[in-house]
Amino acid sequence: MSTRILPAVGDADAARSITTLLSQLPDAEPAGPLGDSTALLDTLARLAAESLDELPEVVLVHERIGPVPALELIREVALRFPAVGVVLVTADASPGLYSAAMDSGARGLVGLPLSYEELAQRVQAAAGWSVGVRRHLGAGAEVFTGPGGTVVTVSGAKGGVGATVAAVQLALAAQASGHTVALVDMDLQSGDIASFLDVQFRRSIVDLAAISDISPRVLADAVFSHGSGLALLLAPGEGERGEEVSDRSARQIVSALRSRYEIVVIDCGSQMNGANAAAIEMADVALLVTTPDVVAVRGAKRIVRMWDRLQIRKAEETTTLVNRYSRNTEIQPPLIQKITGTRIAGTAIPANFKELQGAVDAGRMHELDSKSVVKQALWALAGELGLVKVPAGAEGSGKYKNDRGSIGRSRRRGDSAGRGKTD
Known part of the structure; x- marks a missing residue:
């Protein structure tokens, strides 16, 4: 042989x-x-x-x-x-x-x-x-030996553009469809996932930073099992401790999560460091969230160029999500695509913070009303990115069908265009 x-x-x-x-x-x-x-x-x-x-x-x-x-x-x-x-x-x-x-x-x-x-x-x-x-x-057909779970990173073009809400809702959509999902807060200095989901938990991603061999048991001890079904790996309560998470430890953590969960969604915030840069490089889908205004779009362009210079990710391997979209804004998705050189997600998120405010203030983002147009758009985006399991026989239905196809495994697939928005 x-x-x-x-x-x-x-x-x-x-x-x-x-x-x-x-x-x-x-x-x-x-x-x-x-x-x-x-x-x-x-x-x-x-x-x-x-x-x-x-x-x-x-x-x-x-x-x-x-x-x-x-x-x-x-x-x-x-x-x-x-x-x-x-x-x-x-x-x-x-x-x-x-x-x-x-x-x-x-x-x-x-x-x-x-x-x-x-x-x-x-x-x-x-x-x-x-x-x-x-x-x-x-001898055991149930042993999984494939490429591991899908890793999705969500980064903000600047602070306040809605990256955390997008990350939370993408994770919830994937979990609701039947996937095992880990949601990771790698906005190490100022992560808010715990606040958005009303969580008080002592352990954080820092507890895994110094461990060279992350076993399933060690990983389980650091992860919080949320009532929504999500597994949460949170940012440290003391922001200065985020420096303990190096790019090397981030790679090990992401690899361990990928081997245990079908979908891993990572909120990288808007500030780049070695840890979230490593996560973005490893990601199957790198989502960059921007709003349709000059400051945010300039920020998106700056981030994309920095990723390219540092060989973290190429512009064409990045998917930009337009949040708080309105047809009345001067800056439209095709222009953002031209400026950044990235793909534009086919789903844009409509501007409607009022329907989010109650859930954000109460820390109950997982209980956002299903009638919310923001939630509906983000869950549609999850389908577009290939994060939602399609029920048998439903492949052709409008509920699950995306006319541009999945952007999942984005280094091998994807397309562009734009229409919608969120916070």
Whole structure:
């Protein structure tokens, strides 16, 4: 049986060297090298969505891969694709790095400069391990080995544009349709999800920041089970503690949530830091909320450009939601699309804060009247983003049908246009 090998190498010279050696291995089917961590994760997710059997047995991760550091990338692959054997290629073969690589989920380490014998030995061992895992998983059809849950980040072009309301209602819509849903407050200094849902809970996302291996039990201890059915991971009560959540810990937290919940909605607020930048980079759907006014649209443009400069996310991979929309405003969705270079959600949220005010003041956003046009628009947006389960036989009904198709898994799908709004 041949061994499928997928190398992830950020350095062109190293890629040529690895490719040459891999082509000489017996019974090996090496794929073309991928140049960055995003391409690797997207490729594995696409293959896993088709079938477990489509995944390569071995993934080689070069030490100079980016933008996600090699050890963090190995941890992500091990969490999301447990049937893939990962081998680290590095010039540092010290016991310390070997231990760190094994802790991250690697199945072996190959030193640089490359040796044919060592590479063959490590690839063979990782492939054998992968085959054994797949044989075990094949005995239990209920074991989930796909790309993990869908992660949606919601960011504000500036403060007060309605990102938190949007995040809460998207999560509620997904939960009401039958999904398991986690709602995360990653507005670390000034998160308000607890206030919007009338929650008093001592634990927060900070409790997970220093934990290197987040087990299901550890995660469950940090999550609050809300009466609506949502699992809440809240921002710290003391805003200064938000600095304890690094980009590395944020990646681990998001990966752990993705492995336990079908939908993970993350409120990133309007201020960028390392933690929410990591979440936005990992997201399947990155939603940017703006209102149709000059200040907010300028803010949206500034954020999109910053994400692009920092290689967090490209403009075309971002979906902009127009909130507090009115046909009478001078700035309309097509203009916002042109200014930001992003896709515009087909659903816009109408301006009607009066119907929200009572629920906001009472901290009962989960009890917002179903007749609310704001709620109806946000739940329609959830359907547009692919966050709502479609009942059997209802695929063609107007209630669930979106004439532009789902924006879910936005790096592979999506479109634009605009009409509606919220706070």
